[in-house]
Amino acid sequence: MDDIVKQALAKWPNVPHCYGWLGLDARGNWYMRDDRTQAMGPFPAAKGSLLKHDKLIDFIQRNYEHDERGQWFFQNGPQRVYVELEAAPWIWRVAEDFSVRSHSGLEVEPSACLLDEDGRLYLVAPLGLGLVHTQDVGVAAEAIEAGRWTPQDVRAAELPARFGHVMSPAAGQPLRQPAHP
Structure with a gap:
C-alpha cells in the first residue's frame, strides 16, 4: 500500500466505504461505474467507463487488496472502494x-x-x-x-466459496434511495 494512502487512513479513519463504483473485467480492465451505470444493472452487464489513465490504473493496482470477508477493494486514501468482479480477483x-x-x-x-x-x-x-x-x-x-x-x-x-472471494460486494449492501429534488 502506498505511504500516502496509509497516511490518509491514519488521518481520516472513519470514511464510509464505497460500493458498486469500480469493476474488474475478465481481461484485467478496470471500469468506473457512475450512478447512471449502476442503475442500468449489475457488473458486468453494465460495465461503465473503461479506465485508460495509466497512472490511475497503477495506483489502483498498487492499493488492491481484500478484506477478511473476501471482498476485494481499492484503498483510495481513507476510503475503501469495493470492486465488482466479472470472473476472479x-x-x-x-x-x-x-x-x-x-x-x-x-x-x-x-x-x-x-x-x-x-x-x-x-x-x-x-x-x-x-x-x-x-x-x-x-x-x-x-x-x-x-x-x-x-x-x-x-x-x-x-x-467464490472455494477460494473465499466475493464477486459483488455491492450485492450485499442495502439499495440506495434515490435523491429527492
Whole structure:
C-alpha cells in the first residue's frame, strides 16, 4: 500500500466505504461505474467507463487488496472502494516461457490449474484465484501439453466459496434511495 494512502487512513479513519463504483473485467480492465451505470444493472452487464489513465490504473493496482470477508477493494486514501468482479480477483498473463503475472504485474507461481464448464482456465497462486487472460489461453494450453499444469474440472459458481472471494460486494449492501429534488 502506498505511504500516502496509509497516511490518509491514519488521518481520516472513519470514511464510509464505497460500493458498486469500480469493476474488474475478465481481461484485467478496470471500469468506473457512475450512478447512471449502476442503475442500468449489475457488473458486468453494465460495465461503465473503461479506465485508460495509466497512472490511475497503477495506483489502483498498487492499493488492491481484500478484506477478511473476501471482498476485494481499492484503498483510495481513507476510503475503501469495493470492486465488482466479472470472473476472479486476478487475471493472469502467461508469457511464452510459461511464467505468470497478474493483471497488476505481480509474478506468481501457480500451484493448481482449473477448467470450468465453459472452458475458462483458472490458475491458483499464493495471491489467490485468477482467470487466464483470453489472449494467453493458447500459451497456457502449451504449458498444459508440456505437463507444467494439469487442469482439474470445476464449476465456476463454486469458485467464490472455494477460494473465499466475493464477486459483488455491492450485492450485499442495502439499495440506495434515490435523491429527492
